[in-house]
Amino acid sequence: MNFGSLFDNTTGGVPTGLAYGNHTTASTVIPGGAMSHIAAASLFSPPINTKSIYSSSGLSLALEQPERGTSMRNNNGAGGDIFDGSGKNRRSREEEHESRSGSDNVEGISGEDQDADDNKPPKKKRYHRHTPQQIQELESMFKECPHPDEKQRLELSKRLCLETRQVKFWFQNRRTQMKTQLERHENALLRQENDKLRAENMSIREAMRNPTCNICGGPAMLGDVSIEEHHLRVENARLKDELDRVFNLTGKFLGHHHNNHTSSLELGVGTNNNGGNFAFPPDFNGGLPPPQQATVINGVDQRSVLLDLALTAMDELLKLAQSDEPLWVKSLDGERDELNHEEYMRTFSSTKPNGLVTEASRTSGMVIINSLALVEKLMDSDRWTEMFPCIVARSTTTDVISGGMAGTRNGAIQLMNAELQVLSPLVRVRNVNFLRFCKQHAEGVWAVVDVSIDTVRENSGGSTVVIRRLPSGCVVQDMSNGYSKVTWVEHAEYDENQIHHLYRPLLRSGLCFGSQRWVATLQRQCECLAILMSSSVTSHDDTSISPGGRKSMLKLAQRM
């Protein structure tokens, strides 16, 4: 059998054999003539608008060209002119196929016929395309169910006059095609993403070649790290310079000179003035518990260093407390004095700390407490914490360098650790290590000075100083009316980058840790105590004071 006979056999009506016509006569592939009516109508009428119907289907793309071989053949089957146009060539090709397929059935659907004629070259496929109508049906079926079961395939094969295996192949290939399409789509998306990232990468590289400052928009000369490093180097040089001067002073004071030092001592003193007006007595310990064993670091007695530190700090505090303009300038609200930093640097031969922000303020106030009691409170870490609950979260005396002289706090030097706080969740607690030195300057005149010491004890040299108290503290002078005049100086420096930006203005104006706050708190606490002391201490019906607060104040009052 050949296609010629198949086509000629119009009574059979259907060239269904198309691919397998060699062995499958019309009668076998399309049983009976029942198919002929439907098939003749649906399969062989030329597609009106094939493209619109199949444009979405990859498998049916080839069908967009109805003049191609398959369609031509189908058209021919419908009675069209097979010699029309290029049809002649195709016809001859088909004839080749036909002649081949006539005897070659290796890949034929009916395997049992495979060796019917074995004197022909095997494995030669015939070229064949399903008709647009068949494709359309298959596509619509595929949309509903990409995996038809056997029953569905059988039904479809009958309806389309295709072998069930053909239907099976078609669905298999269609799924493969669908998968390939999806992969292509994904690849396209990935390529797009890749191009985008590549462009982004290029722009970042370009930006890195010509860095601009995010803040000023100008060219950035240095990266953040190197700026920080630069600041650290400058600060380090400054500290080394200060250390040299302090060691020289220590040498003068103690009668020996330290030539070499590599101590990691960081001094919070902003001045290098010699203490001058204060001399330690030979028995500086004053009969009080002897100081702890001298700590020697790199050949330097740390105790002597601390003594000198205390002296210079006290000297600075007194000068700050006693000077007026131009060192101090009244603040706008008139409630405190603000330090004239330039004058300060001239007076104390200080250098401006690089990368740090300094805050210095001075406030005076009358406080209903006598100097001895106040000194006692300041030198006792527990009482000090209770006195300034909103500023000091916690404090401990870590070391006593000197207990004072003759049973008093005069000359007492101690190392303390404290957590300074601002009652705001925005500002974290600042941990400071500092030296506190108490000295009586005259009858009824005392001064207590604090100055930060960082890494002295640990000798680690690696701690980060967030906040450092430069010589700060108070000078208290007894008044005749039971009050005393307290002059509080608060001088600190911060790494502004480590302070919450909302609090920078407050810090700069001293509203967080400044002298005003210390004095106000001191006054408030002492007034409460005075009230408690003058009224009935046992009165428990004052609901304006919390039980805890009352307890705390009673404790303080009883100690006074």
Added chain:
DNA sequence: GGGCTAATCCCCG
């Protein structure tokens, strides 16, 4: 030569 499609081969569950 590469894309598309029908069909085949082969492996695996």
Added chain:
DNA sequence: CGGGGATTAGCCC
């Protein structure tokens, strides 16, 4: 046995 991956064959551009 069917599904799916790999491959082949044939055709077209």
